[in-house]
Amino acid sequence: MTEEPRCPICTMPDPLIGPDGYECDTCGHAWAAAPEDGIGEVHDVNGKLLAEGDDVLVIKDLKLNGKAGGIKVGTKVKSIRLVPGDHPIQGKVNGRTVLITADKVKKA
Ligand SMILES: [Zn+2]
Structure with missing residues (x-):
């Protein structure tokens, strides 16, 4: 089970999923997908x-x-x-x- 991503700015759930991560439908904030144990290098x-x-x-x-x-x-x-x-x-x-x-x- 993965945790539901939430917008870090307005905390709304269910962001849009784009090629590079997520985009908030509510406030327009976009951020990179960050799996819990996969920050990347x-x-x-x-x-x-x-x-x-x-x-x-x-x-x-x-x-x-x-x-x-x-x-x-x-x-x-x-x-x-x-x-x-x-x-x-x-x-x-x-x-x-x-x-x-x-x-x-x-x-x-
Ligand atoms: Zn937002």
């Missing part, structure tokens, strides 16, 4: 395969929630987790859980 900016528990270095200043004062270039994010979505790298910076796109990091 995540590569850093140099094309190196990242794995859960890896340490990565941030290679660009990052804003958090669109605000300044986010993550500085050179910040090390230890023991990352990989999560579904377009920001597949989850880690902790200064005690805060952050999500980062794979092209903003390199393996430490």
Whole structure:
């Protein structure tokens, strides 16, 4: 039994299924299909395969929630987790859980 996919934005069930994932009929949000145990491969900016528990270095200043004062270039994010979505790298910076796109990091 697979769990019913729901829109991550408006949480409506029964999204439209497209070639690359799902599209919400209610709010128009589109996202990639993400089976529970199939995130897919995540590569850093140099094309190196990242794995859960890896340490990565941030290679660009990052804003958090669109605000300044986010993550500085050179910040090390230890023991990352990989999560579904377009920001597949989850880690902790200064005690805060952050999500980062794979092209903003390199393996430490
Ligand atoms: Zn929606």
